[in-house]
Amino acid sequence: MTTVLIPALSKECALFLSPEQTELPYVPDSPFHNLVGLSRTEMAASRGVEAPERRLLTERFVSTFAWSTIRPQLPLRLVVPADVPQWQPRHCRSYYKWLPPEETLTVKDLRGLDDFDLILRLFDFGAWRPILSQRFRSHMGPPPFDPVSIGLGVLLAQWKRWKWPTLFTELHSNDRGRGYCRRLGFAPDDLPCESTFRMAIADSKEAWVLQCADSLALSLMAYGLIPTHSTLPGDPPARGVSIATDCQLIAARSRMRCRYQNANCFLPRDQRTCAAREAGKEGCACDTEACADHCRYVTPRDPDATYVYYAGSNQPTSAPGEAQSSGTPLSRRGKHHFGYKDKTFNLVDDRLFTFWPLSGPFATAKLNDHLLTIPGFEDLCRRFPALKIAEMIGDAGEGFDRILLFVYHALHALRTVKIRHHACDKNALTCLKRGYDKKGNPLCPHGYRLSFNGHDYGRQDSKWLCRQRCIAHPTPDLVPDDGLDEQRTAALTCPYRDSDHPLGYNVIVNATLPKDNDVRLARDLKVDSPTWKLRIGRLSYAESRNANQTRRDLKRSPWFGKANSAKAQYLGDILSCALNVVRFVREATLAAEHAAATGI
Secondary structure (H helix, E strand, O other), rough: OOOEEEOOOOOOOEHHHHHHOOOOOOOOOOOHHOOOOHHHHHHOOOOOOOHHHHHHHOOOOOOOOOOOHHHHHHHHHEEEEEOOOOOOOEEEOOOOOOOOOOHHHHHHHHHOOOHHHHHHHHEEEEHHHHHHHHHOOOOOOOOOHHHHHHHHHHHHHHHOOOOOOHHHHHHOOOOOHHHHHHOOOEEEOOOOOHHHHHHHHHHHOOHHHEEEEEHHHHHHHOOOOOOOOOOOOOOOOOOOOEEEEEEEEEEEEEEOOOOOOOOHHHHHHHHHHHHHHHHOOOOOOOOOOOHHHOOOOOOOOOOOOOEEEEEOOOOOOOOOOOOOOOOOOOOOOOOOEEEEEEEEEEEEOOOEEEEEEEEEEEEEEEEEEHHHHHHHHHHHOOOOOOOOEEEEEEHHHOOOOOHHHHHOOOOOOOOEEOOOOOHHHHHHHHHHHHOOOOOOOOOOOOOOOOEEEEEEEOOOEEEEEEOOOOOOOOOOOOOOOOOOHHHHHHHHOOOOHHOOOOOOEEEOOOOOOOOOOOOOOOOOOOOOOOOHHHHHHHHHHHHHHHHHHHHHOEEEOOOOOHHHHHHHHHHHHHHHHHHHHHHHHHHHHHHHHHHHHOOO
């Protein structure tokens, strides 16, 4: 066994944040700051085109991401978060150092490279050393492996969907193993065993793996790859970013044995209560030797996992605190689920028609989606204090008053959240009395829908006008049963029909709708307008992120326990961000090669 002294990090290997730094890091000479997207007209016209082809339509995509442009910029250094202790020089059995791409690497060779191989050539992961070394309690004992070498080995296993024995075998392979060892910093004759990787990820706290994900995200922001302002065509550059959020159910590694498993099942025997028995099921009396430490029907390696029946609808159930319970009638579209729930905040990039996932809360499956939203946003603001959020994009499950008010008052952002319906919305008389229809569109007292007149981003309010619609359209838009004649007569005496008031009746909507101060249907833009549809359509990016995790076999946790399951999701988000860059480099390089060969 040989050891190498790994020195302290230098500015050539990482980007550093000072504790008092209040602005996002910035690399001034990065070419990615000059990226521009399509115009709104071009974006609308190309909606049926696949994302890779749309990227090629943008003005500077090929010239910016082509290998000839990228290579002189390498490596892309990662950020060391300000609250991480410094790496103290010590001897280790491996030493990860970024190695430049081979001088003979051609476009043809680039095609043959695995995506993970290209990640190792694009990024310098040395900034993760102080983060991952936090599991070292002292400098005593035998020399460890470089924590970055181990961390990248775990990431490689996640990318390849390898189990620990397979990773161990592949690193020893004469074919691919030597290449991986060279890039990860291992000596071929001194490789870690399976348990080293397993224990390293188990002993690393969730927060440390999340810091690695944030390190990569901050770095991509510094280089201008992740936008720090709105990229939607027509929005001013000073406006903040759009965040599309959604939850994904993650199956526990353990198989469910009792759907009523809860924290009481792990209490001392004399303090336990059986939820199954309370629900009228057979349950367990916990009077056998097998129940000494916990109920024999629980999953001890996944104690925080819970059962939920997902009804297959974004419309929330009547009970806002929990997801649908086992006693609720089952929907044909629904699914049984035992495990956890993962929420991610996806930063929308309209320049490159993609998303950049920022990991969020990881909780038990029984906790309803919307209960994770506010804590998730608060944590996001803590981790990225200089990142301004200007829009939240969400499905109807986010349409609760507390969330909508938080987005309005705390984030000062647009509430592009689908409508959460209620039975009263179908009643025309109810809508007329309250002054707005089922989509939150304000009504005049006579039942005519008002016209949206724009949103004031400074005052955070939207103005709606009638524009004397009743003169050209004698029949109101909303008519209660047997009330047409009465409404028509009343409209004839409306004071806003006067020619001196061409804009007519007006309503201002801010945090709430006027008259009854309703929050549920209050929105900053007109629902189902072209602008609304353009913005809400980007909610699909949240589903794309969930699909990415499913393709990486993360829909079911590869490891036992809530903490380890969360780490697996964070590693998946790290791969998504890094692979975005890899994908862009491949697309642009191949497009440049094609243009050079064909002259087109």
